[in-house]
Amino acid sequence: MNSDTQSLAEAAEHLLKDRLENAQDVCVTSSFQAEDVVLLHLVRAILPRVPVIFLDTGYHFPETLAYRDRMTAAWNLHLINLFPEQTVAEQETQFGILHQTAPDRCCGLRKVGPLFRALADFRLWVTGLRRQQSKSRANLQIEEPFTLPDGTSLTKLNPLADWSTRDVWHYAEYHDIPLLPLYDRGYTSIGCAPCTSLPLDPDDPRSGRWSGRKLECGIHLQPS
Numbered sequence: 001m002n003s004d005t006q007s008l009a010e011a012a013e014h015l016l017k018d019r020l021e022n023a024q025d026v027c028v029t030s031s032f033q034a035e036d037v038v039l040l041h042l043v044r045a046i047l048p049r050v051p052v053i054f055l056d057t058g059y060h061f062p063e064t065l066a067y068r069d070r071m072t073a074a075w076n077l078h079l080i081n082l083f084p085e086q087t088v089a090e091q092e093t094q095f096g097i098l099h100q101t102a103p104d105r106c107c108g109l110r111k112v113g114p115l116f117r118a119l120a121d122f123r124l125w126v127t128g129l130r131r132q133q134s135k136s137r138a139n140l141q142i143e144e145p146f147t148l149p150d151g152t153s154l155t156k157l158n159p160l161a162d163w164s165t166r167d168v169w170h171y172a173e174y175h176d177i178p179l180l181p182l183y184d185r186g187y188t189s190i191g192c193a194p195c196t197s198l199p200l201d202p203d204d205p206r207s208g209r210w211s212g213r214k215l216e217c218g219i220h221l222q223p224s
Contacts, residue, residue, distance in 0.1 A: 001174035005167040012042055012159040015142070016126075019157060020046045025123040027051040027080075029115070029219075032068045033190055034179050035128035035160055035168050040075070041177055042159065043126060049078045050126075053118060055219075056081045057110040058088040059099065059192035067180045082114040099194050103210050107217040110192075115219050120152045129158045129220060132165060133189070134206045136215040149223045165205065191217065 001009070020026060020043065028043055030036040030052050043050055054068060072079045084091070091098065091109060098106035119125060131140045146156040160168070172179055182190050186198045188205035201207040206215055 001170050005163075005170040005174075008160075008163055008167055009042070009171055011162075013045070015157075015159050016042055016046055019124065019143075020050075020126075023124050025121065026126065027053055027119070027122045027124070028126045029053045029055075030128070031055070031191065032064060032071065032180060033128070034165075034172060034183065035130055035133075035163070037071065037177055037179065038168050038171050039126065039128040039160060040071075040077070041171075041175060044075060044077075048076070051080050051122075052077050053080045053082060053115065055111050055115060056083050057192050058084065059110070059194055061182060061190070061193045061196070063182050064180065064190065071178075080118070082118055084110040084114055099192065103195065103213060104218065107219075112218040116148050116150075116223070119154065120148055120150060123154050124157060125154050126157045126159070127220070128160050130160050130163050130165075130168075132163070134204070134215050137220075146222060 026047060028040060028050055030040060032054070040052065056065075068079070071077065086094070086109070091106075095102075095105075098109070125146065129137055129140055131137050140158055140161045142158055142161045144156050144158070145153060147153050171177075180190060187196065187208065188199045189209055190196055191209055195210050197208040197211065199205060199208040200212050209215070
């Protein structure tokens with residue numbers, strides 16, 4: 001691990017120790033992409049059984065679900081799988097193929113709503129967000145307030161905000177952390193299978209999401 005990545009890792013470790021050692025009602029959200037697994041490696045050193053929230057939308061790649069289960073078993077994670085109120089079949093019967101016709105509504109039903117309801121039970125939310133991931137995240141703060149639609153206030157902690165993709169991969173390699181096999185097929189940002197393609201722009205890792213129609217599913221946008 002090079003010196004820059006080492007410095008970032010030490011800063012993240014210090015921040016997490018300071019904020020987590022005596023904290024209550026803490027959770028981590030994880031899509032099991034590279035930065036989220038690196039974050040879990042760091043957090044587990046302090047809170048081995050921290051609740052890890054995964055949004056099981058019903059549209060994930062089989063490889064994502066297999067990798068989630070593999071890492072959950074290997075690291076003895078306290079995994080919480082969140083499910084939408086409707087199955088994929090029920091939603092498609094009632095509304096059609098929303099991820100094609102109304103992706104914001106699909107994300108709202110299958111991701112945003114379930115997560116925001118679950119987050120009401122916590123006061124500190126830890127994420128693997130990074131500024132370099134997208135122009136929509138360029139102003140990301142390491143620590144920021146977040147208010148849920150029901151008025152619940154919590155703190156959102158983004159310890160990897162300053163990290164580059166290279167830092168994430170260097171850290172994972174140094175610590176022998178296996179990563180989601182879909183990266184080997186050229187994917188750079190991985191979500192639901194119908195809304196994820198190879199990057200359209202090699203300089204934009206999230207350009208393969210939603211066919212370039214949007215940048216965020218909504219879970220990291222402050223509700224209005």
